[in-house]
Amino acid sequence: MTQTLSLVPARIDTYRQPVVYMAEDCHICRAEGFAAQTRVRIDLGERWIVATLNVVATGGWLKVDQAALSVSAWSALGARPGDRGRFSHPEPAASATRIRAKAYGERLAGRDFAVVVRDTLDNRLSEIELAAFLTACTGDRLDEVETEALTRAMLDAGDRLDWEGRRVLDKHCVGGLPGNRTTPIVVAIVAAAGELIPKTSSRAITSPAGTADTMEVMAPVDLDAAALRKVVEAVGGCVVWGGALNLSPADDHFIRIERPLDLDSTGQLVASVLSKKAAVGSSHVLIDMPVGPTAKVRSRSAADALGARLLAVGRRMGLDVTLHISDGAGPVGRGIGPALEAADVLAVLRRQADAPMDLRSRALDLAGGLLDIASGVHGKGRARAAALLDSGAAEAKFMMICAAQGGFREPEAAPARHEIIAPRAGMLETIDNRIIARIAKLAGAPRQKCAGIRLDSRLGDRVEAGQPLYTIHAATRGELAYARAYAEAHPEVMPIREVTP
Structure with a gap:
């Protein structure tokens, strides 16, 4: 009896987890004793994968002589319609x-x-x-x-980029702060100063936007290593998606499991950050750690512990790591979601009168820190960063980066919007980072690039009854209604403290 089955695409996205679908009355399932969730090895020519089995009931959509592969399994195996795969039990994992x-x-x-x-x-x-x-x-x-x-x-386990001994600057934020999209601004400023800054960034998994999602609104980010090098050699910097590169590839697998479990590990976070920085060829890394009650790092003691580990392991890895502790009390900028954050980035780079000053200030702090590292002189980098931004040099460099990555485009506006208004007059003293991010996600971010939240009121503002607190942006009326219902059920996201006249 043959151990091969005809391979067909299931067209089911299981992210990075290869999954195979087989009929329960398939002769191989019976002969090999395969059952739901069994790990199955599939060989096709010189390629092989190990996939998790899902069983399709008799009389279902799958024929007994077929095996359907999820999107990731089909791609990893390099399968084509008509191929036949060989099925067997994999050897036990050595680990x-x-x-x-x-x-x-x-x-x-x-x-x-x-x-x-x-x-x-x-x-x-x-x-x-x-x-x-x-x-x-x-x-x-x-x-x-x-x-x-x-x-x-x-x-x-992955590839590495080699910049032939040149100084390579980089920055990273540990996250947890909606709208904190400083990276494109920092890269533009630092590259305008003549430094190398090849920035690889992630897409969002559980947040309303990752840096790659926001940058993708304005320019292509799916560059391979050769294209990345070409861009950086031409214009000094880039902002690309790290998932298109084979740099510390195990990290994405770990994150896929960590995020749903909400695991918090100093060691794993340090390994994730520093392995990617070393892989991209960075020599000097500035790490931003926002600290706040609803940020990822919630106390100064936690920041100190994480910082100490980053410094120690970075030193062991041959990386020059510098820490930057910042305020994580609330969101940064006005936009939360890819296109809304891109609009904030462009407002800062274009020196618009209504540009969010907190985003500008944070970007200048980080760019200034990197320029201090480059010059070896502490305290002068921020003024130089401000001069590059105010002169338009950073904007020009950013447009050069976008052009080199495939072309610039303006962010698009959402067609469906709804204002959430203040129920009474008073002082806006807190914003819950996690709840506001949740509302932006329910509105469709980051899958719908135009979706998210635009903040109409900020921490410390005195608001009047009926004044807009924030506006929900969505691509469809259905998504808008879904996010609106959650927002109206959670007024604690922006509690208003009544102020005695």
Whole structure:
């Protein structure tokens, strides 16, 4: 009896998790004892993958001599209609014993982390096994030596960019602050100063926008390594999506599991950030850590602990790391969502009178910090950054970067909008970062680039009853109604404290 089945595309997006669909009365399912959630090896020529099995009931949409592959499985296998794949049980993951050891509190060595990373990239680990590893490493369960070992394992599993000994500047924000889209402004300023700054950024997973989502509103971001190098050599900087590059590729697999579980691990965060910075060839990295009650880093003590680990492991990795602690009390700028954040970025670069001053100030702080690092003289970089911004040099450089990446385009406005108004007069003293981000996501961000939130009132404002607090932007009336219902059920996102006359 043959072990091959005809491969067909399921056209189901399972993100990075390869999934195969087989009929329950398929002869291979019966002979091999395959059942739902079984890990199955599929060979096609020289390529192979390990996928998770989903079983289709008898009489369903799949024929007994077919196996349907999810989008990620189809792509990874390089399958074409009419191909026949060979099915078998995969060998047990070599990292299983390492994961078990870590779960029982044992320390892992560099070779152990390397095996886990390799099995992750080969999809030998089920989501349960990967979740077990990440849970065993969460909190403070990775010490400094283990953090370095995990960072190196993640770095060694992918490609690296080499800039031939030149100084390469970079910045990173640990996140948790809606609208904090400083990166395109910082890259433009630093590149205008004549420095190299090849910035790779992520798309949003659970937030209303990642830097790549916002930049993609204005220019293409899906560049490969060769195209990235060409852009940077031509104009000094770029802002591209890191997912199109093979730089620390295991990180995306880890994030896919960490985000839904809301895992918080100093070691994993440090390994994620520094492995990507080392992979892109950075020599000097400025890390922004917003601290606030609803930000990702919620206290100064947590920031100090994270900062100490970043500095120590960065030093071990040969990276010059500088920390920047910033205010994380509330959102930055006015826009939350790709197009709305892009509009803020352009307003700052174009020196418009209504540009959000908090976004401008934060971008100048970070760009100034990087220019201080480049010059080796502390305290003069911010003034130089402001001069480059105010003269229009940064705007010109940004347009050059967009042109080099494939062409600039203006952000589009959302067709459906609704204002949320203040129920009474008083002082706006807090904004819940997590709830406001949730509303923006329910409106369609980041999938719908024009969707999100535009803040009409800011922290510290005195507002009158009936005054707009924020406006929900959506691509459709249905999405607008969905976000509006949630917003109206959560007035605590912007509580108004009554002020005695």
